[in-house]
Each structure stands twice: as C-alpha cells, then as structure tokens.
Amino acid sequence: MDRKINILTYNRPHRKTQDLLFRLIATGHKNINVLVSDWIDRPTHNPIYQHRPPPLFDVGIFELCERLNIPCPQRGILDSNDVTLIAGAGIIPFFEKNTIINSHPGYLPNVRGLDALKWAIYEGQPIGVTTHIISDEVDAGIMIDRQLVPIYFEDTFHSIAQRQYELEIQMLVEAIDKPPGEKLLTPPEYIAHKRMPHSKEIKMMSILNNIISKAPNK
Numbered sequence: 001m002d003r004k005i006n007i008l009t010y011n012r013p014h015r016k017t018q019d020l021l022f023r024l025i026a027t028g029h030k031n032i033n034v035l036v037s038d039w040i041d042r043p044t045h046n047p048i049y050q051h052r053p054p055p056l057f058d059v060g061i062f063e064l065c066e067r068l069n070i071p072c073p074q075r076g077i078l079d080s081n082d083v084t085l086i087a088g089a090g091i092i093p094f095f096e097k098n099t100i101i102n103s104h105p106g107y108l109p110n111v112r113g114l115d116a117l118k119w120a121i122y123e124g125q126p127i128g129v130t131t132h133i134i135s136d137e138v139d140a141g142i143m144i145d146r147q148l149v150p151i152y153f154e155d156t157f158h159s160i161a162q163r164q165y166e167l168e169i170q171m172l173v174e175a176i177d178k179p180p181g182e183k184l185l186t187p188p189e190y191i192a193h194k195r196m197p198h199s200k201e202i203k204m205m206s207i208l209n210n211i212i213s214k215a216p217n218k
Helices: 015-026 061-068 116-123 157-177 198-213
Strands: 005-010 032-037 083-086 099-104 128-133 141-148
Touching: 005 015, 015 032, 015 061, 015 157, 032 061, 083 157, 099 157, 116 157, 116 198, 128 157, 141 157, 157 198
Parallel strands: 005 032, 005 083, 083 099
Antiparallel strands: 099 128, 128 141
16 A cells, blocks of 8 residues: 555546545545646536435535645656546546546447447447446556446435445455456447436436336335
8 A cells, every 4th residue: 555646637526536546545545636727617518317415515526635644746757667547627638657547437449439328328338337447549448347326226326326326436445456358449339428418418317217127126
C-alpha cells in the first residue's frame, strides 16, 4: 500500500471523487495525491431518466483534500511508477508513459461511450462495469477486470444504476492491485455512443421493464 495513487478530478464538487477518496482511505491506502483540472462547461443534456447519483456533499475538492490531509495540486506531473485513477477528467494527453486506470460503466467492448447503462439495455447488451488502462481510443486499452451487474425482480432503473455505480468505485480501488490482462479490442459493430435521445430513453425503459419482469428474486 506504499505505492503512490493519483486521483484525476475536476475543480468542483464531484460525487465520484468523494466516494473514491473515502473508499481508498477506508481500505488503508494512505499515499494519495489528487490532481485537479479545470471543469469545462459542455452543452447541457437533460435526460428523462437520470442514471448518475447526485452530488454527495457540496464541498470543493481543495477544501475536501485539506480536511482529509491529502495533497491537492492544481497541476502535477505523473511519475511512471505511480498508479493513477480517473475520477473525472477530459482528454488525457500523457497516457503513454503512465498507468492510468478508468472504470467504465459498461461491459467492454460491447458498450462504449456515453450513457452506457442505457445503451446496454436498449441494445440487449450485458450490463456491467469494466476497469482498464486507457489508451488513445475511447474505452479501449488494456483490460484489468470486467464484471456483470445483476438484475432482480425487485429492481428499478435507479436501483440498477446505483448498483452499477457502487461497483465502479469498488472495482476502481481493486484495480490498483490487479495485474493487467489482454488488450481490449474495438470491433466496428460496437460504436462509441453519444448521449441517448429522449425518444430512445422511453423505449429503453419499456425494454428494461420487460427484463425486470423476468428477473429472479434476490
């Protein structure tokens, strides 16, 4: 647990960053460093069904790091011996010389890009989470782990989304000590999706209700 762990995140309150830091601390990791980049505003997308959890605490990243006694430079240089986890980041230009691990809320390579949970349901693909060492391709690189998210008769869309999110955090921390596996292929039939339009969200929910109706009890 002496290996330095970098967390890439944004300079704004961020739920995944908070949960990741809390889990790292709770599992005994101490040599943690947070690297902060500027948040870039993008066109607003208002989904019918929100699948990501809301902010946990309205606490800025610098204030949070100060309270947790974690270094939090505005900018930093990654050492090739470090392991770096993505909590939130835009384009990352330094992947070639560093081990940068992402947890993708989709079963790669089947479900790539944005709104992965929704597209998995819509296209009849496995619902899961993949941890991988990133490359210059979207949701590609070297796979570390891949797990399915179970679905039960008692579920709703939001309970499935929450279970998937919690698995993301768990697998991202576990990936620190797991060896890399095989290269993730990107077959042309598995495109990198954009945000799901409202018309397909409505159909997606109908498909999910049918899946849940046939699922087993917990």
